[in-house]
Amino acid sequence: MIGSLACPYPLKSITDAELQKLAQALWNWNICEACQNVETCTNSGCSWRRSARLKRFFDYYKYVTSSYVPDLLPTSTPALRNHEDVFDIIRLLQAHPDTKRSELTHEYLSKRDKPPSSSDQHWAFNLAVQVMSMVKCSAENQPSSLLELGTQAIQWHFDESLAEFLSRAFPQKDTGNLHVHDDSGQIRDIKPALTARRLKKVAGLRFQGTDDLQNHLRMDVKKGVVEIYHYTSVLREHLAASQTLHDSLVFENSISARNIPRQIALEALDSMQKILFPFDSDSEKILRDLVAKESLDPDCLQYASAVYRRESEEVVSYNYFGARLVDLFRELEDPSPRGILEKWLQRKSGARYMMMATLVGVIIAIILGILGLAVGVFQAWVSYEAWKHPVSSGN
Structure with a gap:
């Protein structure tokens, strides 16, 4: 053998x-x-x-x-x-x-x-x-x-x-640096809107850790799940390892030769800690719960990253994960129906909520009408009984 x-x-x-x-x-x-x-x-x-x-x-x-x-x-x-x-x-x-x-x-x-x-x-x-x-x-x-x-x-x-x-x-996609035109024609930065708290409360999304960096920010619309790559300790080490290399060896806007490309590491780190779960916010509390209950890397609660950055990297453009952030914003603006009632109603967000509000109003009106009818019937019965069986006053 x-x-x-x-x-x-x-x-x-x-x-x-x-x-x-x-x-x-x-x-x-x-x-x-x-x-x-x-x-x-x-x-x-x-x-x-x-x-x-x-x-x-x-x-x-x-x-x-x-x-x-x-x-x-x-x-x-x-x-x-x-x-x-x-x-x-x-x-x-x-x-x-x-x-x-x-x-x-x-x-x-x-x-x-x-x-x-x-x-x-x-x-x-x-x-x-x-x-x-x-x-x-x-x-x-x-x-x-x-x-x-x-x-x-x-x-x-x-x-x-x-x-x-x-x-x-990691294909690059032109996302316009995460800016969109609002209804008034003004240019709007979508990043402040994409906090975990708003995505959870408004769009009904929940978060799930992944150990595959390629799946970072991938959204399963049907299940309402967003995957997040949570090994921030690894991202920091890759940034530290490539920080002193010459720019000819580390291409900021393309794939580099060392492990996780620097631009991708920066985008993944900032999308976690500056967009989804900003420090000292309700969204950070959501992240703490994920670390405690779903075994995410505890390092993602450490927000110090300046030491791993170059002077030109304080503001990060999203060349690789920008399209997925845009998808999250669109889901926030027009949440997908997931419950039985929501799927039955119209797909458009505004119309759906208007119909839901109308339907709720109709149901409340019917309930109040039934209660009012019941009260009227009871009062009529009491009056009838009082007329049929009058109570004589004693002398």
């Missing part, structure tokens, strides 16, 4: 030392010797001091990697023999974002004495992309995968580079 058969889950467990290597691979963390030796850290510049607030992401990594089951064939070895293989693939993808998937796969895995099966190779690269970009992907002709965790993954084609894949996963 080959060694791999004795270990069907090679990534099931992970040590703190391996988590440190993960952070170094993703964000080039500078970890002091004391932390590497599990000793008391006295270095204020040690990156590992930030590891506590990444606990939810580390738990996510453990969950994703622990589900990896290689093809246990006598003629092959697992594509991912240990966590170091995951880190190697991440570094390879970072170094060659414009190289085709097929070429990268061949470069990394063909040199082994017993190359992994084709499906195992696909799974290994899908997993690495999911960890570094927080986007679920699948290979061509791969109908399903446990890695997808019940959601629809985006195909990363063999003849496509990582940069091309991410560009397709």
